[in-house]
Amino acid sequence: MKRLHCILILAGFIFSFISGGIAVKYYSNTVWGIYKKIFVWDDTSNHSWPDSYQIVSIKSTNDEQSQKAYFHKAHSSQKPLLVSLHAWSGDFRQDDPLASIAMRYDWNYVHPDFRGPNRSKDACLSKKVISDIDDAIQYALDNGAVDLENIFIVGESGGGYATLGAFLRTRHKIKAFLAWVPISDLVAWFYESENRDSKYADDILNCTSNPKDAVLDIKGAKERSPIFWDIPTNNNGRLEIFAGIKDGYTGSVPVSHSILFFNRLARHYGHSKSEVGKSDIIKLVTRGISRDNSSGKIGNRDVLYSKNIPQASLTIFDGSHEMLHEYCFQRLQEIAEQGAAPDSSSD
Template identity: 45%
Template sequence: MCFRFFSITLLICGSGIVVSAQDSPKWDDTNSRDWPAQAKRVSIRSSADGSEQGAYFYASPAAGLRPLIVSLHTWSGNFQQKDTVANLCIDKGFNYIHPDFRGPNNKPQACGSELVISDIDDAITWALANTKTDPENIHVIGVSGGGYATVLTYMKSRHKIRSFSAYAGIYNLVDWYYESVGRKAKYAGDIAASTSGNRNELNVDEAKKRSPFFMQKPVTDRSKSTLSIYCGIHDGYTGSVPISHSLLMYNKLVADFSPEAPFSMVPQEYIQSMLRERTLRGGGDQGTILGRKIIYKNQYQDKVSITVFEGGHEMPPGEVLAHIPAIK
């Protein structure tokens, strides 16, 4: 049997495909666990099943209400994985939490499950109860699998969150499964195991259920939130996630907010050009972000934006929290 999905998706026929592991990309380095002394390890009881989920946590000692930064771990990582956002929060006096949400995305309990959403919400609730946080100043950020989890949180969280920043995320697990098969990447087996319990068998319906691209957008709930989607133009070539994930996710959300806003969407010819050529002919000078040239950017009002930068599968180092509003 053959499966055919979107035009940019690889076409795979047959069964019993064996995939081999690739080296983990920079932002899926699960070996580095170097945490600053100010960040404390805590345990949070799940409201869904009573299990204990770990987290690293920092409560700002500064007077007054402070922002809360919720930083989400990568695809193959967990809460112990080193996170440079922690150092930024300590320097700025922001509250911070880096929760576990069922660990690596290679089992049914993880990878966009209802338990994952519940765990992230529980971590936010716990942080609100244990810090002096301005409830109108909560921000979620993640890269790679953390970008995936960030947009899942945008789609599903019960909390009122001011901003979401998603870098190099995965938003369509069906597409990424076949893209990973074609690259002989371990992620195909991870998706299969998460959706069927078997690394050699993909459950397409379950993969769609766990993919932000197929979820109904909570337009009313996010009317006062901003979602910023970022991707490096070379991802999918030098990295593991084609930029089509970010571009198509952005277009889907714009359409959810307003089907009458075609100029806010990324034109299909631009998507094909950037995928094919790793640049955008005639794109002009659109400035820089985090020291990187901007290849393409667009936005719908102040609700959702897309930025394609010169880079790969990464969150570029620098002031990734510059968008946090001034503290009262």
């Protein structure tokens, strides 16, 4: 009887172990699947593109290297052009939800590679990157049916970082730039990432420093950080910055990157009274901001905080490290229907 009792206990233990293993495996796969659906912009493994999109090759005017891009030509004449920039770890193949929306509304669209993932010195807002983005725009102008008054550059995370760079240095006439949860300061982001044991710290070293030394080259990092770049005298289109209040907690880029870049623009353009004040910065970074229902929504998300000057705007919404792509395209349509890029809000 004692032997039977032991066998039953052992059998129960084995069953529990197997069941638990299955449950853990199922749970892990389920959570990862949900994660990828929510944070689709971080899923660089998804290469799903509409059939009407073609892969094109564009020769660099900087070094004659060829970059690939996904391109869609509008069927009607004189349609807007959407230049969508891939995320930090992505390349031109990375799935972009904006692509299917652009096709739905028959817009011209290009999704360039601009030296691929940000883990080499050729990438990460090098001169070659800015040149590649400009070359992709020129390709779309030469091969699309583009309304020259309605060219837009959009990106999220690393794509938002590249959008800030294009805002400051593109040679093209752009109507508006929409930067979602962007990185603006590689020096700050390196230490933020290092303290989280994030791979992005190694990426930044590979882009800016000698990775064997494992020491950040501050000068090299600043040279690739839009917050330290000169602001052009003639403003090239309106910049709208969007950041989720939870980013930096559930996401990889603290909202301070968006706030401080906006503040620099406000000071430069003579609107220092519109800067985000120190007390508000603390509240936003610590998520201690109170909700105000009068601030409205973007898409289905509450706007928690906003600032606006004629050249740029800052919107902090209830979210994390993400782009609200349906709202993003809706905002582009609103701007396209105006004679000039309008203010999205008021202080």
